[in-house]
Amino acid sequence: xxxxxxxxxxxxxxxxxxxxxxxxxxxxxxxxxxxxxxIEAMNDYYRTINANVHRGAYEIAAxxxxxMESARSxxxxxxxxxxxxxxxxxxxxxxxxxxxxxxxxxxxLSQGDAVLITDMEHHANIVPWQILSAERGFxxxxxxxxxxGHLDLTELDQLLDGVKMVSLTAMSNVLGTLNPVRKIADxxxxxxxxxxxxxxxxxxxxxxxxxxxxxxxxxFTGHKMCGPTGIGVLWGREEILDxxxxxxxxxxxxxxxxxxxxxxxxxxxxxxxxxPPIAEIIGLGAAVNFLESLxxxxxxxxxIRLTEYAMNSLxxxxxxxxxxxxxxxxSERGGVLSIExxxxxxxxxxxxxxxxxxxxxxxxxxxxxxxxxxxxGATARASLYVYNDESDIDxxxxxxxxxxxMFAL
Amino acid sequence: xxxxxxxxxxxxxxxxxxxxxxxxxxxxxxxRTEGFNPLCGDEVTITFELSNDSVSELxxxxxGCSISQASASMMSAAVKGKSLEEVxxxxxxxxxxxxxxxxxxxxxxxDLTPKAVFELGDLEALRGVVKFxxxxxxxxxxxxxxxTGLGELEE
Numbered sequence: 393x394x395x396x397x398x399x400x401x402x403x404x405x406x407x408x409x410x411x412x413x414x415x416x417x418x419x420x421x422x423x424x425x426x427x428x429x430x431i432e433a434m435n436d437y438y439r440t441i442n443a444n445v446h447r448g449a450y451e452i453a454a455x456x457x458x459x460m461e462s463a464r465s466x467x468x469x470x471x472x473x474x475x476x477x478x479x480x481x482x483x484x485x486x487x488x489x490x491x492x493x494x495x496x497x498x499x500x501l502s503q504g505d506a507v508l509i510t511d512m513e514h515h516a517n518i519v520p521w522q523i524l525s526a527e528r529g530f531x532x533x534x535x536x537x538x539x540x541g542h543l544d545l546t547e548l549d550q551l552l553d554g555v556k557m558v559s560l561t562a563m564s565n566v567l568g569t570l571n572p573v574r575k576i577a578d579x580x581x582x583x584x585x586x587x588x589x590x591x592x593x594x595x596x597x598x599x600x601x602x603x604x605x606x607x608x609x610x611x612f613t614g615h616k617m618c619g620p621t622g623i624g625v626l627w628g629r630e631e632i633l634d635x636x637x638x639x640x641x642x643x644x645x646x647x648x649x650x651x652x653x654x655x656x657x658x659x660x661x662x663x664x665x666x667x668p669p670i671a672e673i674i675g676l677g678a679a680v681n682f683l684e685s686l687x688x689x690x691x692x693x694x695x696i697r698l699t700e701y702a703m704n705s706l707x708x709x710x711x712x713x714x715x716x717x718x719x720x721x722x723s724e725r726g727g728v729l730s731i732e733x734x735x736x737x738x739x740x741x742x743x744x745x746x747x748x749x750x751x752x753x754x755x756x757x758x759x760x761x762x763x764x765x766x767x768x769g770a771t772a773r774a775s776l777y778v779y780n781d782e783s784d785i786d787x788x789x790x791x792x793x794x795x796x797x798m799f800a801l
Numbered sequence: 802x803x804x805x806x807x808x809x810x811x812x813x814x815x816x817x818x819x820x821x822x823x824x825x826x827x828x829x830x831x832x833r834t835e836g837f838n839p840l841c842g843d844e845v846t847i848t849f850e851l852s853n854d855s856v857s858e859l860x861x862x863x864x865g866c867s868i869s870q871a872s873a874s875m876m877s878a879a880v881k882g883k884s885l886e887e888v889x890x891x892x893x894x895x896x897x898x899x900x901x902x903x904x905x906x907x908x909x910x911x912d913l914t915p916k917a918v919f920e921l922g923d924l925e926a927l928r929g930v931v932k933f934x935x936x937x938x939x940x941x942x943x944x945x946x947x948x949t950g951l952g953e954l955e956e
Binding site: 756801 | 844864
């Protein structure tokens with residue numbers, strides 16, 4: 393089985409012409425494109441059943457609630473959650489991390505404690521801990537990297553000593569590295585720590601089962617997995633979420649409010665203050681349907697094949713002039729290729745590629761501590777998804793050479 | 802859509818390949834100030850010395866794209882030897898050229914047509930950057946950093 397050959401046609405944006413070239417979209421690690429099915433699901437909601445959820449007694453309000461809750465159930469099943477109550481909707485993965493840090497961290501972390509993260513984390517899994525640490529005085533430790541872009545676990549036992557929470561990415565958004573989450577989680581659990589997983593780059597690209605990962609909490613976002621922006625997910629084991637205090641307060645998250653206080657709602661509503669992004673939740677549900685129709689195992693195989701093609705073709709054409717950060721073996725990484733090409737600064741490279749309609753990301757990818765470890769200020773990153781094929785890679789490869797000529801030092 | 806020729810003029814690439822006043826002065830006695838472009842990770846470190854209210858020496862270090870490096874190089878050449886008042890005026894003039902609507906967003910300048918006090922010379926080559934709004938911050942990074950540095954000295 394492989395992905396449908398005409399899959400690009402299901403993404404309206406990919407037929408756009410930019411700078412007189414049909415668009416070549418290679419920035420899905422930043423945000424994926426949306427299939428027509430997702431866009432239509434959101435339109436249908438606004439056109440036919442738009443109403444607030446969990447309150448109206450009338451027909452369309454009931455339908456809106458049903459559409460939202462059925463999306464929650466499908467998302468729960470998609471990641472192997474035990475129950476839909478374990479799926480909390482947030483704005484994005486960043487908000488999910490802030491929820492975990494503020495709610496769980498606020499309850500459990502103080503001076504003398506430690507949180508263990510890694511050198512390849514996105515700022516979303518760094519700064520919320522730093523904000524809390526500045527108030528509480530706990531320590532933040534970092535798992536270092538090996539030269540080939542894996543986590544260096546040789547000192548893991550010492551690093552875990554006194555740690556209450558391990559929070560790590562399942563796949564690096566810069567290096568593409570797939571981390572041994574289960575192995576680290578098992579060790580963390582032995583030492584009495586919980587594990588939060590950043591699955592923003594993982595859930596869209598690989599079959600995901602939270603039980604297999606050994607996670608206690610997991611954060612991911614909708615817009616990198618064919619869904620809309622403005623919708624993220626926090627998954628957590630029910631007993632852990634149950635024990636955590638509310639994060640944001642307001643409507644929807646309460647059972648009762650009195651002048652002398654409030655009683656928090658049950659899961660998952662306890663963490664969903666205010667009117668939720670209903671259309672976005674329905675859109676994310678449609679995205680899950682879309683990905684399941686392709687098959688997550690097929691998506692993973694497609695991306696391994698394409699990553700291998702890209703790495704081999706780039707090496708064949710440019711040899712020593714080009715370097716790709718992260719693991720060399722395509723089966724140990726996702727389709728995220730951070731490229732250094734001759735002396736061309738990533739920003740300039742991206743600008744030149746844009747003239748051919750090629751979209752790549754130049755910058756620090758919200759991973760400045762990692763940039764420092766790599767000894768670079770920025771990288772040029774091409775990232776792959778279901779709709780990419782060899783022609784996209786070929787376009788990228790052909791466009792590098794003129795950029796190199798232009799900026800040769 | 803503008804072509805790349807509007808952005809990457811030969812004089813810009815020349816400053817990029819052969820940056821003027823590159824390096825760092827010993828600090829102290831030189832004043833040292835750092836600037837960051839949070840969007841793309843560009844970093845600039847400016848060290849400078851004043852004598853008789855003029856910028857007598859100035860060096861630029863850091864890393865960044867051709868636009869940020871060229872702009873820093875041109876700035877270093879343009880401000881050396883100028884009085885503080887002249888540096889501020891030149892900066893205002895440059896940032897005005899770099900603004901889409903006649904003034905830098907967020908600046909306090911209200912004069913939409915600032916009188917051109919200085920010949921911008923090489924700096925004119927950066928005019929095309931305005932057509933690429935994402936890159937404006939690259940071009941203004943070193944200038945804003947210098948302003949910060951001058952402000953720190955006044956405190």
